[in-house]
Amino acid sequence: MKYAIQPDVVSAHNDKLASDLNRDFEVLGEQLSRKGVDINALTEKAQAFDIAVPSWGTGTGGTRFARFPGVGEPRNIFEKVEDCAVIHQLSGCASAISPHFPWDVVDDFSELKAHSDSYGLSWSSVNSNTFQDQPDQAQSYKYGSLTHTSAAVREQAIAHNTQVIEWGKKLGSDTLTVWVGDGSNHPGQQHFQRAFERYLDSAKAIYAALPGDWEMHLEHKMFEPAFYSTVIQDWGSNILAAMETGERCKSLVDLGHHAPNVNIEMIVSRLIQFKKLGGFHFNDSKYGDDDLDSGSIHPYQQFLIFNELVDAEHRKQPGFSPAYMLDQSHNVTDPIESLINSAIEVQRSYIKALLVDRTTLEGYQQDNDALMASNTLKGAFNVDVSPILAMARFRKNAAINPLATYRASQYREQAAVARPDTGGSRSGIV
Numbered sequence: 379m380k381y382a383i384q385p386d387v388v389s390a391h392n393d394k395l396a397s398d399l400n401r402d403f404e405v406l407g408e409q410l411s412r413k414g415v416d417i418n419a420l421t422e423k424a425q426a427f428d429i430a431v432p433s434w435g436t437g438t439g440g441t442r443f444a445r446f447p448g449v450g451e452p453r454n455i456f457e458k459v460e461d462c463a464v465i466h467q468l469s470g471c472a473s474a475i476s477p478h479f480p481w482d483v484v485d486d487f488s489e490l491k492a493h494s495d496s497y498g499l500s501w502s503s504v505n506s507n508t509f510q511d512q513p514d515q516a517q518s519y520k521y522g523s524l525t526h527t528s529a530a531v532r533e534q535a536i537a538h539n540t541q542v543i544e545w546g547k548k549l550g551s552d553t554l555t556v557w558v559g560d561g562s563n564h565p566g567q568q569h570f571q572r573a574f575e576r577y578l579d580s581a582k583a584i585y586a587a588l589p590g591d592w593e594m595h596l597e598h599k600m601f602e603p604a605f606y607s608t609v610i611q612d613w614g615s616n617i618l619a620a621m622e623t624g625e626r627c628k629s630l631v632d633l634g635h636h637a638p639n640v641n642i643e644m645i646v647s648r649l650i651q652f653k654k655l656g657g658f659h660f661n662d663s664k665y666g667d668d669d670l671d672s673g674s675i676h677p678y679q680q681f682l683i684f685n686e687l688v689d690a691e692h693r694k695q696p697g698f699s700p701a702y703m704l705d706q707s708h709n710v711t712d713p714i715e716s717l718i719n720s721a722i723e724v725q726r727s728y729i730k731a732l733l734v735d736r737t738t739l740e741g742y743q744q745d746n747d748a749l750m751a752s753n754t755l756k757g758a759f760n761v762d763v764s765p766i767l768a769m770a771r772f773r774k775n776a777a778i779n780p781l782a783t784y785r786a787s788q789y790r791e792q793a794a795v796a797r798p799d800t801g802g803s804r805s806g807i808v
């Protein structure tokens with residue numbers, strides 16, 4: 379087992395913080411026990427929580443205007459794996475990487491897998507890319523890919539997706555995520571129904587190539603890069619496409635891909651009910667698909683989403699096993715710091731949602747006691763579960779204070795020396 383950061387750096391930091399943590403944990407444990415909650419059971423849940431990191435998130439993001447890369451950014455997938463190893467080592471809750479093809483294509487996938495295995499990391503969902511042209515491709519995606527009016531373009535896009543499945547098999551992945559930027563920029567440019575029919579045909583062709591134990595996740599997005607219409611624009615089109623395509627084809631919810639003020643937790647509930655919730659791309663949003671850090675703008679919304687997820691877990695809803703992943707653009711922060719912080723913020727929402735007294739809540743719902751129902755949720759949300767999260771990390775030999783430990787390790791400064799800028803790696807965000 380290799381470590382991205384020397385374990386004694388982590389343990390030296392933890393040694394300084396352990397006695398304060400033990401006291402905080404004891405106080406919170408006593409408060410929770412008065413409500414009949416076992417803090418150690420909650421801590422075990424926190425220890426078991428895991429969220430995947432997207433390979434492209436380890437580089438600095440940008441806007442349509444500019445990108446301001448930081449120093450020591452990963453220049454290839456091997457270096458991205460090393461950064462992901464830091465994130466998992468310190469957070470203790472991010473053991474899987476989600477790769478993006480062709481950005482992360484390598485000549486020897488067994489070498490890449492051996493590299494990730496050496497850090498104890500695995501591979502989650504593989505992502506295809508038919509929203510930009512590659513230097514060697516015959517057909518252009520300027521006017522679409524899986525829904526293009528030309529059969530030759532559609533066939534090229536389908537072939538790319540089946541190729542991505544083959545690469546994913548070599549890494550041990552079991553999910554293909556498909557997002558298309560297809561749509562239109564002008565009213566009248568595209569025939570809505572015909573474009574959707576072409577999409578369904580293409581999705582079914584990809585699904586036919588899916589191994590029997592894989593899932594296919596469809597990601598919708600309201601706008602961008604198309605600014606008038608998008609073929610899979612909302613959860614309605616998404617679930618229709620998933621239902622038409624097959625049982626193991628499910629919908630993926632990216633928190634930033636909805637209209638402003640949409641009730642996302644209710645969408646989540648509907649998808650759970652019809653066994654079509656594939657997973658999440660967690661991030662936060664102020665105006666649109668801002669790809670801001672999880673929990674930085676609407677932490678209560680994120681909690682309410684987890685309230686639905688924990689409710690489904692509590693009810694043992696059949697077939698419920700959504701995949702969690704971050705999908706953010708870090709424009710002004712160190713991506714490693716943002717990804718550590720965000721993974722923990724998502725974990726925080728999960729643990730708070732576990733604090734909701736479901737029997738009490740159901741009683742208030744049955745009696746139409748709106749205020750007390752709302753207060754039941756708020757009561758759980760308002761508990762500071764930080765000592766539980768820190769103890770979960772401590773018990774997994776991760777960092778009690780991940781950001782302070784990361785900065786003390788000087789990982790970024792060392793990467794700046796080891797990874798001089800080559801002018802490459804201009805990965806985008808989806």
Ligand SMILES: [Mn+2]
Pocket residue numbers: 597632659705808
């Ligand atoms: Mn996404």
